[in-house]
Amino acid sequence: MTRVRIVDVAKTAGVSRATVTNALKGTGRMTGRTREHVLSVAAALGYPLATDPRRLSPSRTLALGVTTLGAEAWNFAALPYFAQVIAGALASAHARGYGLTVLPAAPADRRWHALVADGVLMLDPQQDDPVERLLRASDVPRVYVGRPACPEPSDVWVDNDHDSVLRSVLALLRSQGARRIALIAGPGSDYYACRNAEIYRLWSAEHGNDPLILPLDHPELGEALFATRRGERPDAVYGIYESAGRLALDAALRQGLRVPDDVLVACMSEDPAYTETAPPITTLSLSPRLAGGLAVEALIQLIETGKACPIPSLPVHLAVRASTRRG
Template sequence: MRPTALDVARAAGVSVATVSNALNDTGRASAATRTRVREVAASMGYRPNAAGRTLRTGRTGVLALAVTTFGEQTWNFAEVAYYAQMVAAATSAAHAHGYALTVLPASLDVDGWHAVSADGVVLLDSPEGDPAAEVLRARGIPIAFDGQPHQLGPRDSWVDNDHAATMAKVLGHLREQGARRIALLAQNTSDHYTRDCVAAYRAQVRTPRIALLDSTDPVGRAEAERLLREGADAVYGLLDDSGRGVLAAADALGLRVPDDVLVVTASEDPTYASTSPPISTVSLRPADTITAAVDALAATLAGAPPTVRADLATDLVVRASSTRRPSAGRGGRLRS
């Protein structure tokens, strides 16, 4: 028979109220009493009723995670390596703080957000005017953003990579390899990542060459062809599939990678190490970023002030696509 709080109280020589206070960190019981009650409860295999604890404390013991970039559009973000790493790391970080983690669907509408039962929420790639953030703030639920939000509520934290430093790292590498007309492939969205990366690029090049992609060209092949026809000798893609799009565009135009055009893409996809040629990638180190976000959220729930930081490091993994071979030049010929 499953032990009850009354059984624990009798075994520990305390009241049922003291058992509740000791196990929920409430009330005025001494540290010694709390320790004794917890030891007795553990030895008896007692577990508090989750629903009852929620009613008593107002806490669910659950954190939620969601990607809200595209509003209510249905897509399986967990299939993307970047987000898959985030989900795994967020789960571990939540458990380390004593929370369960629930991953919410990208298609959740406003009514769904009103029904979410969680102590705090981590929002990834939140766009401007994100209705999810508005609902959560109205409900008094703390938020931790992956990336600086357009608006910041009183209980909101955010963490981010240093996108200006990352852009400088990529541009510096490409320039060292001889590139002089570096183009940028980005998505036509208002999320923090795109906004900050585009701003950093504009600030660090004399003549910006930017292509903003829409849903009709998700990998960027058509826009990459345009950039290459206009003379770009290197392309940095901000999207997971950008590398393949640029390779396809260069091949269609008879240009060689890396001899005629250098390529770098932001991605956690390990298969870029085996493309022909292998493509240089920027890793945003999603496990580190999401762990920092969950840590910030847990700290807020424990009573600490919200966290704000944009100093998380990234890695540039240099491969053949951005390493110009000796004596190589732009010798390819555009096909008409």
């Protein structure tokens, strides 16, 4: 990829090079509208982030961003998993005297160019995420929550051991009599989605499970899950996202199937509401509050000493409920 230059931003934005420089530095005389326009163009073209240490130094502030999913903004902070990552990150940042800026998820956000931060936490990086590309091209210290899809040797991240976690969930479902287990994963290209799908395929091959992977945004998830055209109808579903349990439960009921008698249902979730569904749904917690806290600790260590510290795998808590108890 050719490096985007000031002149490219100036041409696309229809302004002078001096105006681009001033807009990026926050100097010069121009309207707020012009400045916003220039920053938006710079972000859209992938112009590198400013990394002037004199500008970054006095802020004692960290930034937290999440990967973008396609062209849509999505309110990740409203999901229990991300809310707990943020709460853990915030408490640790404040305990160390740092502020935390939580940016909305929007593609090529111009705020990444106007950012004043000593370091960045990046949640669930997707492959080829434009913000992650900008960060990699800069020298702003960064720590990932969720392993990057293509990590470089110096990358630092916190994550769970998804291989053993998924295997233990599949073993649980199998021990309760499941003969065909379906997986809800994707459409994202983050490591969490990709690795879970990969382990699921391996496990399926090892255990003679006819694999069926459906993305969360499938337009007819219910029908696709429980249709009998493609081989035997699944009698168990595991979803790697918080809403997957409710979706699978609703889909089963609409198809006239009973949970857990006809179909077992489990999902990853930090949402206490799954204790109150009918039946209550088995969930897996990924320790997001701890993830946020450890990521901040690692990031501050990186900022203050330039050195990464080893981070252990995060614990997982499986709450077995009626949705996976048979007989």
